[in-house]
Amino acid sequence: MKKRLALILLAGFASTLFLASPASAHGEKSQEAFLRMRSIAWTDVQFAGGTVKDGEIYLPQGQKMTLQGTARLMDTWPDTLAAGLPRIGYINIATQGPCVEMLARTINGVSAPGRIEITKGNFYHFEMTLMGRRPGRWHIHPAFAVKGAGTVLGPGQWVHVERTSAGFSSPVTLYDGKKINMENYGLNVVWGFQIVGFLLGMVWILYWTAGKRNPDGSPKGILGGKRTVTNPAVTLQIPLNDDGVAVGLNSKRDHRAVNIIAIATAIFLLIGWVYQASAYPVKIPQQVVQFEPPKTDFDTAPTLAKVDAQAAKYDRDSRQMVIEVATTNVSDSPIDLQEFTTSTLTFAASHGSAIAPGYYLHDMKVSPSGSIQPGQTTKLTLTIDGNSFVEEHLVPTSESQLTVAGLLAFKDSAGKRSFAEIEEPLRPNYHD
Amino acid sequence: MADTGTLEQDQQLQQLRALVNKQYKYIDRKWDAVFWISAAFIVGAAANITLLLFAGDWDFWTDWKDRVWWPILTPFALVIIGSALQYIQWLAWRFPTGMTYTGICMWFLSTIGRWLQWGNFVWYPLNFVWGTTMVPAGIFADWVLMKSKSFIITSVLGSAVFAFAWWVSNYVMIAPYLQPAQWMDRVLTVSDIQGIAYIRSQTPEYLRIVEHGTLRSFLGETQYVSIVFGMTVTIAGYWIGQFIGRMLAIWPIGRFMKKW
Numbered sequence: 305m306k307k308r309l310a311l312i313l314l315a316g317f318a319s320t321l322f323l324a325s326p327a328s329a330h331g332e333k334s335q336e337a338f339l340r341m342r343s344i345a346w347t348d349v350q351f352a353g354g355t356v357k358d359g360e361i362y363l364p365q366g367q368k369m370t371l372q373g374t375a376r377l378m379d380t381w382p383d384t385l386a387a388g389l390p391r392i393g394y395i396n397i398a399t400q401g402p403c404v405e406m407l408a409r410t411i412n413g414v415s416a417p418g419r420i421e422i423t424k425g426n427f428y429h430f431e432m433t434l435m436g437r438r439p440g441r442w443h444i445h446p447a448f449a450v451k452g453a454g455t456v457l458g459p460g461q462w463v464h465v466e467r468t469s470a471g472f473s474s475p476v477t478l479y480d481g482k483k484i485n486m487e488n489y490g491l492n493v494v495w496g497f498q499i500v501g502f503l504l505g506m507v508w509i510l511y512w513t514a515g516k517r518n519p520d521g522s523p524k525g526i527l528g529g530k531r532t533v534t535n536p537a538v539t540l541q542i543p544l545n546d547d548g549v550a551v552g553l554n555s556k557r558d559h560r561a562v563n564i565i566a567i568a569t570a571i572f573l574l575i576g577w578v579y580q581a582s583a584y585p586v587k588i589p590q591q592v593v594q595f596e597p598p599k600t601d602f603d604t605a606p607t608l609a610k611v612d613a614q615a616a617k618y619d620r621d622s623r624q625m626v627i628e629v630a631t632t633n634v635s636d637s638p639i640d641l642q643e644f645t646t647s648t649l650t651f652a653a654s655h656g657s658a659i660a661p662g663y664y665l666h667d668m669k670v671s672p673s674g675s676i677q678p679g680q681t682t683k684l685t686l687t688i689d690g691n692s693f694v695e696e697h698l699v700p701t702s703e704s705q706l707t708v709a710g711l712l713a714f715k716d717s718a719g720k721r722s723f724a725e726i727e728e729p730l731r732p733n734y735h736d
Numbered sequence: 737m738a739d740t741g742t743l744e745q746d747q748q749l750q751q752l753r754a755l756v757n758k759q760y761k762y763i764d765r766k767w768d769a770v771f772w773i774s775a776a777f778i779v780g781a782a783a784n785i786t787l788l789l790f791a792g793d794w795d796f797w798t799d800w801k802d803r804v805w806w807p808i809l810t811p812f813a814l815v816i817i818g819s820a821l822q823y824i825q826w827l828a829w830r831f832p833t834g835m836t837y838t839g840i841c842m843w844f845l846s847t848i849g850r851w852l853q854w855g856n857f858v859w860y861p862l863n864f865v866w867g868t869t870m871v872p873a874g875i876f877a878d879w880v881l882m883k884s885k886s887f888i889i890t891s892v893l894g895s896a897v898f899a900f901a902w903w904v905s906n907y908v909m910i911a912p913y914l915q916p917a918q919w920m921d922r923v924l925t926v927s928d929i930q931g932i933a934y935i936r937s938q939t940p941e942y943l944r945i946v947e948h949g950t951l952r953s954f955l956g957e958t959q960y961v962s963i964v965f966g967m968t969v970t971i972a973g974y975w976i977g978q979f980i981g982r983m984l985a986i987w988p989i990g991r992f993m994k995k996w
Binding site: 392393394396397398399401402403404405406407408409415416417418419437438447449451455474476477478479484486487488489490491493494497498501502504505506508509512513519520521530531532533534535536537538539541542544545546547548550551552553554558559562563565566569570572573576577579580583584586587588589590591592593594 | 749752753755756757758759760763765767768771772799800801802803826827828829830831832833836837839840843844847858859860861862863866869871872874875876878879882883885886887901904905907908909911912913914915916917918919920921922923924925926927928929930932933934935937938940941942943944946947948949
């Protein structure tokens with residue numbers, strides 16, 4: 305019986321070893337589809353730099369790459385997130401720790417090391433410069449964190465950071481012109497101070513716990529020579545505010561010893577304080593950078609089209625998504641639908657163009673296919689292969705809100721782009 | 737009658753002295769070593785968990801180690817288990833060692849943790865994720881107990897000295913990281929740069945609770961106000977530790993001993 309039990313336990317343990325695979329994603333598909341579609345739409349996301357092989361980027365340690373794109377904080381932002389009013393955001397990357405280093409980040413053209421003030425319906429064009437740091441294969445996403453809501457991830461890209469013989473360093477120039485390597489700067493102060501402090505503590509503890517004693521209880525060496533396990537027989541018979549000197553538990557020698565160690569510790573702290581004051585005379589508190597980025601061209605561009613989504617159907621058998629949108633050209637030149645973007649996915653019209661990492665860029669069929677003339681209202685039917693929706697967990701057939709939301713991008717004859725949001729209840733077919 | 741009383745006291749003292757020096761056949765010094773070394777893991781873990789619970793991020797990242805919240809929350813969190821150990825070790829052995837013992841156990845274990853988990857597994861540079869030290873502060877708190885022989889005095893004076901010494905000893909280490917540098921078109925501290933450059937995917941910058949500025953600026957000397965306030969809350973933390981030591985450790989053991 306015991307052998308069987310042991311075998312079962314062993315088999316269970318072994319199965320976890322064989323079946324477990326390394327985590328390679330960040331849970332970006334785990335969030336509910338309607339929340340992702342209604343919160344942030346990612347467009348024009350591009351990774352550049354390094355060498356591209358089979359759709360993956362190879363980047364030597366210390367070399368730079370850029371990640372740029374535009375995130376639209378949707379007007380359809382759900383009430384359940386940040387009480388429906390996103391106010392503070394932070395654009396970053398999501399990846400497996402510090403495998404790349406952030407060197408620069410601009411949002412709407414302005415350098416943005418910290419948080420930003422955000423408004424629903426606005427676009428945030430980001431450009432981040434990253435440097436390969438930790439060798440390995442990493443999955444990197446742009447990420448838009450919103451205070452009170454959480455983090456929404458954009459389209460990801462596999463990046464191989466390749467080890468170089470020179471290793472990695474991260475140079476920064478201080479206010480006084482001194483160049484430092486952030487990888488190890490200040491560690492000698494940290495370790496030196498921590499270790500000396502630890503040794504002082506060890507001296508204190510060893511004094512009380514180690515050392516030999518004479519038969520009369522007096523210590524043989526410089527240490528206290530005390531016992532511990534047998535002391536309660538005595539300590540429980542004397543008052544708590546009695547240090548036991550009278551009965552020989554402690555002695556004046558012990559008092560002298562603790563005085564000496566305490567004075568040594570005070571001198572140690574004093575030396576440390578004088579050192580930091582002279583070695584680092586200029587110090588400032590940690591900085592909190594927060595500002596409202598200027599508007600992008602997309603925010604200020606004249607509207608080209610007014611849209612009214614009228615139907616969104618999803619066929620579970622063929623995995624086909626069909627969205628019908630009544631579109632009115634409100635500009636003075638012909639316009640074309642270029643793309644439909646929802647969450648991380650971008651669908652390009654057959655005659656349109658769109659930018660997104662390959663895995664996230666797909667085609668869609670738009671009918672009728674011609675341009676929409678000024679003042680004309682046309683019912684556009686968008687037919688989309690829903691496999692990518694399924695892979696990205698963006699078909700909310702079993703969620704509490706059956707809805708589809710996203711951005712339509714139109715372009716006029718002069719090449720100007722304009723975006724319009726749609727949101728429409730999804731009608732999946734549930735027949736067997 | 738007075739002479740009889742003194743005689744009885746002398747006899748009791750002699751008995752206790754004899755008990756202090758009594759030779760035990762089976763309980764020798766090796767048992768002491770076993771106790772101190774095995775307890776180190778429990779004490780270090782308890783102190784570290786308490787620290788993470790109350791002051792987690794402030795203790796983790798240099799860009800959180802600010803002059804307003806760090807000196808308030810960290811000594812408060814650190815003193816709790818140190819205080820409990822101080823009571824237990826003083827009660828049982830009359831050793832003023834609880835706070836220092838907690839400090840060295842926690843520092844040793846948490847440093848291995850930082851090096852192994854944060855340095856080797858996740859590749860954060862250790863100069864970004866070094867932990868605080870409470871050892872020098874613990875020595876002073878233990879010294880106050882030894883000199884005063886009073887937990888009330890130690891709670892007031894010892895806790896205040898603990899919080900102040902903790903600040904001095906840790907400020908020396910954060911000093912290099914408070915230097916300004918021009919980076920991303922801004923003047924930032926080295927610690928700010930570390931916080932931005934070394935990616936923390938699930939810790940957006942706005943979650944960082946550091947000095948934000950307030951109209952109650954105290955002539956710009958918020959740091960000293962925080963240190964004094966930190967001393968005050970550390971007294972409260974000290975008594976939480978005393979409660980843990982007295983009610984959750986010693987009292988149940990006493991009940992158990994009486995029952996069995």
